[in-house]
Amino acid sequence: MKYNELTAQDIEALHAFISDDERFITEPTEHWDHDQFKVVRAMPKLVIQPVTNEEVQNVVKYASDHKIPLVPRGNSTGLMGANLTIKGGISLDMVKMNQVLEYDPDSLTMTVQAGIRLRDLEGYLADKPFTYMPAPAMHWATIGGNVDTNAGGLKAVKYGVTREHIREIKVVLTDGKLYKFGAKAVKSASGYSLKDLIIGSEGTLGVVTEVTVRLVPRPKNSINAIIPFPTLNQAIKSVPAILASGVIPTTVEFMGRKVLDLWENYSNQEFPIKEGDGFIIVGLDAFTEAEIQAELQEILEVVKGLGAGEAVVLNAEDEKAKLIWKAREELLLAIQKSTPKMDEVDVCVPINKIPDVLNRIEELEKELNMRIPNFGHAGDGNLHIYLCSDDQSDEDYERNSHTVISELFKLTKELDGNMSGEHGIGYARKDFFDDFYGRDYTDMLRKVKSLFDPNGIINPDKIFPLEPKD
Incomplete structure (x- = not known):
């Protein structure tokens, strides 16, 4: 696929769509050339920070009409290079589209712009009886980035991943039109779900500008059980038995002593449990104390016969519980620092x-x-x-x-698994995709890509090569 370089004439034409000079950056710095890992770097020729749907529409249509590559960008917390401007061109930085547009508790929904950070969304809901349940560890990630990668997080066992919590999205396609995919309504048996096609597409089919999320009543009770085992393998082997018990935990996480040693060095703090080399963290939530205690006792009974040590049971607001979750959420940073x-x-x-x-x-x-x-x-x-x-x-x-x-x-x-469960394929793993899923399957995805993006300008060279290897 051949692309055109940005010319002075292109710059002038695009600037006419963005009135604010501070949001039209013709000399990008290294802030825009990497993702969280910084393994591959690629500098855009131009950074545009839109604040309205109309600005996005104008920029995307111009880029498509003139065959200029364009990459949507969130808060750069990705790990697989999906936000990198590998072909140069335009980085469409969405972080200033960060407003809450509607809080609608009667329909159990909330509509936000795609650039709002998870932590800000959570902060908005902090004093309200409803919450947005997905819990990716990167709280400074944007909701648009989470939609594009179908982010998972710590509560997927009970509540599912991002896809299960998105009612409606607005997306700009390469024809410059703003499309609404999905609805506030809960159910649909009404044709193809284009909303679900966009979710997880890593920004390769269009630019998500607005997201209507599902709200869930905030559980009144939550506890954590940290269960030590002599080895990590023993800890892992307890999980099917826990899930077969009939209890549906909010969270079941695993980590071993080796990574916790790295976290202790990184944070200058001590992990509060010294027994065992493998750990399962089981999170439970419920609306009554009796329900949560019954579920906890069922789990503890199950693991007792599987070599588990004494579980440490903590209220979610307990300081020790917060420290344990802090350790879990900082493991990536601790390993990266090492x-x-x-x-x-x-x-x-x-x-x-x-x-x-x-x-x-x-x-x-x-x-x-x-x-x-x-x-x-x-x-x-x-x-x-x-x-x-x-x-x-x-x-x-x-x-x-x-x-x-x-x-x-x-x-x-x-083992009948998938290449990625959360972080996507991006640029880093695209060359493995054909071999893993097969040429016929990938060619079908290429046809979908060409239908949405006939000039191949939106986030090119991500997930799979646009043109197959001979």
């Missing part, structure tokens, strides 16, 4: 197959003499696996990383 370079694989497998992946990781660590720390969502089979460069040369790290990624994708496919 090594010069880092990459990640976030495969998702059936929950009973997590030990297979952990065993293969241990083998790869020994085979390659490479540190591969990990943790993740035990309740839905989504592992976060990190590839640390440490003292390897750039060449060795690149070669070993490719080996690890290839081997983990190979195993994941054998």
Whole structure:
């Protein structure tokens, strides 16, 4: 696919759509050339920060008509390079479209602009009886970015991922029109769901500008049980039994002593539980104390026969509970701080197959003499696996990383899993997509892409190559 370079004439024409010079940045700084990992850098030629749907419509249509690549951007918390302007062109930075447009508790919905951060959305709802339930660890991520990657988070076991909490979106397509996909209504058996096609498309089909989210009554009671086990494998193997007990936890997370040691070094704090090398964190919520206590006792009875140590049970507002969740949410930053370079694989497998992946990781660590720390969502089979460069040369790290990624994708496919459970494919993993899912499947996705974006200008070269390998 051939693209046109931005010319002085293009700059002048695009500037006519954006009245504020501060939102029209012709000399971008390194703030716009990377994502959270900073492994690959790509500088845009122009940054535009829209504040209205109309501005987005004008810019997108102009870019498509003139075959100028354009990449929607949130708050740059992604890990797979989906926000990178690999082909140059325009970075459409959405962070100033950050307003609450409507709070409608009677319909259990709330409408916001796509650039609002999760933490600001949560802050708006803090004194209200309703909440937005998805809980990705990156609270400074934007809701538009969460929609584009179908972000998961800590509460997916009970409440599902982002997709289950989006009622309606407004999207600008390359014809410059603003489309409404979905509705405030709860149910639909009314044709193709284009809303669900956009969700998880990583900004490759259109630009999401508004999001109507589902609100849920805030549970009145919540507790956490941190359950230690002698080994991480024992901890993981308890999860199917917990879920088969009939209790649906809010959260089931796993982490091992190795990553907690990294967190202690990073945070200069001590993890409050010294027993065990593997941990399951089970979160429960309910509207009555009796219900939550009954569920807790059921889980504790299940794990008692599986080698568990004594569980530490804490109210969600307990300071020790907050410290434990702080540790869980900062594990990524702790691992990143421990090594010069880092990459990640976030495969998702059936929950009973997590030990297979952990065993293969241990083998790869020994085979390659490479540190591969990990943790993740035990309740839905989504592992976060990190590839640390440490003292390897750039060449060795690149070669070993490719080996690890290839081997983990190979195993994941054998286990009937998916390449990514949360973080997307982006730019970093696009070259593995054809092999993992097959040429016929990927060619069908290419047809969808060409229908929405005939000139291939919206976030090109992401998820899969626009043109297949021969």
